[in-house]
Amino acid sequence: MHQPHGTDFETRLDQLRREAREKGRVGDAGTHAAGGPMPNPSSSNNAFGYFGLPFLKPPVWEWMIPVYFFIGGIAGMSGLVAVGALIKNEFDLARVAMWSAAIGAIISIILLTADLGRPMRFIYMLRVFKYQSPMSLGSWILSAFSTFAVPGLVFTEWQIHSSIPIVHALAIIGIIGSAVFGVFLATYTGALIGVTTIPAWNAHRAILPFHFGMAGLGAAVAIPILLGFPEPALSSIFFFAAGAETLVQIYLTFRRHGAVDAALHHGKPGWVMRIGETFSGPLPLILAGLNVWFPAAIIFLLGALLARFGWLAAGRTSACDPESLLASERGAQPAAESKVPYVINPSIASFGSMNKSQR
Amino acid sequence: MIGEGIHSSNQRRHTYVEDEVPVGFFTDPTLCIGCKACEVACKEWNHVPADNIGWTGHSYDNTTTLGASTWRHVMFLEQPKQRGHQIAGTLNNGDHDPSRWLFLSDVCKHCETAGCLESCPTGAIVRTETEAVFVQNEVCNGCGYCVVSCPFGVIDRRDAKLPDKGGAFKCTFCYDRQASGLTPACAKVCPTESIRFGPLADMREEAANRVRQLQRDGYDDAQLYDPVDTSVKGIHALFLLLGKPEDYKLPPHPEVPTLYLKAAYGSMIATAIAAAAFALCAFAFM
Numbered sequence: 235m236h237q238p239h240g241t242d243f244e245t246r247l248d249q250l251r252r253e254a255r256e257k258g259r260v261g262d263a264g265t266h267a268a269g270g271p272m273p274n275p276s277s278s279n280n281a282f283g284y285f286g287l288p289f290l291k292p293p294v295w296e297w298m299i300p301v302y303f304f305i306g307g308i309a310g311m312s313g314l315v316a317v318g319a320l321i322k323n324e325f326d327l328a329r330v331a332m333w334s335a336a337i338g339a340i341i342s343i344i345l346l347t348a349d350l351g352r353p354m355r356f357i358y359m360l361r362v363f364k365y366q367s368p369m370s371l372g373s374w375i376l377s378a379f380s381t382f383a384v385p386g387l388v389f390t391e392w393q394i395h396s397s398i399p400i401v402h403a404l405a406i407i408g409i410i411g412s413a414v415f416g417v418f419l420a421t422y423t424g425a426l427i428g429v430t431t432i433p434a435w436n437a438h439r440a441i442l443p444f445h446f447g448m449a450g451l452g453a454a455v456a457i458p459i460l461l462g463f464p465e466p467a468l469s470s471i472f473f474f475a476a477g478a479e480t481l482v483q484i485y486l487t488f489r490r491h492g493a494v495d496a497a498l499h500h501g502k503p504g505w506v507m508r509i510g511e512t513f514s515g516p517l518p519l520i521l522a523g524l525n526v527w528f529p530a531a532i533i534f535l536l537g538a539l540l541a542r543f544g545w546l547a548a549g550r551t552s553a554c555d556p557e558s559l560l561a562s563e564r565g566a567q568p569a570a571e572s573k574v575p576y577v578i579n580p581s582i583a584s585f586g587s588m589n590k591s592q593r
Numbered sequence: 594m595i596g597e598g599i600h601s602s603n604q605r606r607h608t609y610v611e612d613e614v615p616v617g618f619f620t621d622p623t624l625c626i627g628c629k630a631c632e633v634a635c636k637e638w639n640h641v642p643a644d645n646i647g648w649t650g651h652s653y654d655n656t657t658t659l660g661a662s663t664w665r666h667v668m669f670l671e672q673p674k675q676r677g678h679q680i681a682g683t684l685n686n687g688d689h690d691p692s693r694w695l696f697l698s699d700v701c702k703h704c705e706t707a708g709c710l711e712s713c714p715t716g717a718i719v720r721t722e723t724e725a726v727f728v729q730n731e732v733c734n735g736c737g738y739c740v741v742s743c744p745f746g747v748i749d750r751r752d753a754k755l756p757d758k759g760g761a762f763k764c765t766f767c768y769d770r771q772a773s774g775l776t777p778a779c780a781k782v783c784p785t786e787s788i789r790f791g792p793l794a795d796m797r798e799e800a801a802n803r804v805r806q807l808q809r810d811g812y813d814d815a816q817l818y819d820p821v822d823t824s825v826k827g828i829h830a831l832f833l834l835l836g837k838p839e840d841y842k843l844p845p846h847p848e849v850p851t852l853y854l855k856a857a858y859g860s861m862i863a864t865a866i867a868a869a870a871f872a873l874c875a876f877a878f879m
């Protein structure tokens with residue numbers, strides 16, 4: 235139930251006055267207990283819990299966070315592509331991948347800082363290390379990744395014009411370090427939203443890191459594909475990532491959790507998710523199969539970005555939906571207590587008859 | 594208890610912080626009269642800014658929820674149920690239509706295992722000597738991860754338009770008052786001692802006695818809300834409830850999100866290894 239603000243509440247007051255004039259009484263949410271002036275908070279109007287108000291707080295994150303999930307995924311997995319390119323002595327591909335990694339790392343830090351309530355205190359993220367907090371772990375992973383990726387790019391560019399052996403060694407260390415921390419940078423974001431109290435997110439805690447990681451991997455190879463690198467490994471990785479994303483979409487579509495993850499399938503977030511997942515899964519898979527690589531890569535990037543926005547929007551909806559939380563908590567209980575639709579006070583009827591017999 | 598006057602643990606000075614005694618609230622809706630003095634006292638003492646409250650139209654509750662600028666929230670519930678053994682009058686048509694009007698002052702639960710504390714990446718959220726969960730405003734950088742980690746939807750980030758913008762805020766258990774031997778402002782001001790404050794063990798005992806007393810008096814659905822059998826492992830703000838927890842916007846089985854770490858980290862490590870293995874093999878052999 236939304237709470238009116240500002241001039242809205244005058245309008246609401248007028249509505250209530252009109253209702254009172256016409257019907258002789260006001261019933262916001264439907265039934266009245268004991269014919270009283272107040273609506274019953276829990277059993278009226280199919281409202282769940284207390285007037286249908288949210289049990290949880292929705293995430294405060296804005297557009298920067300889904301964009302960061304997308305950019306961080308590309309940057310992280312680009313480190314891996316750079317190592318692969320080194321194996322094959324494809325120095326141009328390694329350079330492109332390191333540019334993605336380093337620029338992505340810098341943009342990621344800017345996005346995360348901008349989303350903080352107090353951006354000047356970004357460095358406080360590194361005050362402590364807590365493995366039990368994915369946010370803390372992620373801050374350290376991003377810091378470590380940037381420490382390797384940015385100098386890694388500098389040394390990779392420098393070693394082209396230089397014959398100093400240490401520069402070559404440092405470039406290789408930078409590239410390998412970017413790959414090691416990069417694979418975790420691209421996947422921890424799934425754990426970040428999976429390890430929360432929001433039902434639609436924590437129901438998929440095991441699939442989210444895989445989902446985000448595969449989207450990052452596909453997006454990371456989409457960039458050199460767009461730049462026209464004719465490397466067969468890139469196309470096979472693209473097939474792998476798009477195939478994995480297709481499986482994730484099939485899983486999410488068919489293995490539903492009822493009210494718990496309804497937000498992923500219904501309304502606006504549901505559509506953003508559906509379009510995003512189709513664009514980063516089956517559609518690029520078909521296009522790549524038809525050997526039209528340019529549109530396949532573009533659509534994959536677009537889909538991966540959209541799906542991140544879909545997850546955030548679905549999280550907001552799920553947190554504000556008391557039914558989602560109650561269904562999620564019922565899942566943790568013995569099956570005997572599972573009742574849909576949820577009955578808040580099933581004993582009302584029998585209680586009434588008992589009173590009559592007392593009189 | 595009522596009748597103890599200045600000897601009540603709500604009124605006398607104490608040394609719980611120095612002695613490191615775990616403390617707790619016990620909030621009893623059967624005694625609450627819905628005056629909202631606790632909300633006001635909390636705002637006044639802690640300099641909490643006004644929140645932009647509107648007109649809900651569904652009850653006298655226009656506060657609706659706890660948040661960054663609301664650390665006590667009085668709920669108004671009307672339930673179609675009899676008040677204990679008391680028999681109300683009949684309606685005009687002869688029907689008996691029982692009703693009870695309840696108020697409950699909600700507050701941060703100060704969990705034994707707190708989702709916000711576990712998830713805070715800056716270490717801004719700490720546990721005090723009295724086992725309360727406390728947010729250090731000077732350290733919080735406003736990342737917002739505690740907001741999605743609280744199983745009770747209590748903590749929130751403060752709006753950019755308000756003083757101290759961008760930080761996460763919730764009930765401090767009046768740490769400053771407690772450190773000087775005073776009772777938290779809400780408990781001190783509560784005119785019916787519906788909000789009780791004291792050592793947690795005493796509060797648990799008092800709550801159990803009150804539940805027994807009410808059940809004896811015909812409140813057959815009186816129960817204590819203290820989720821000790823979940824991953825939260827108990828709370829420092831006990832609530833007596835008439836009816837189900839969800840009627841009071843309290844989750845029946847709150848879980849701390851750290852419960853999900855194993856599956857999420859397992860998937861993260863497996864994905865990282867699988868991606869690296871596939872990508873490197875692709876480059877090496879294709």
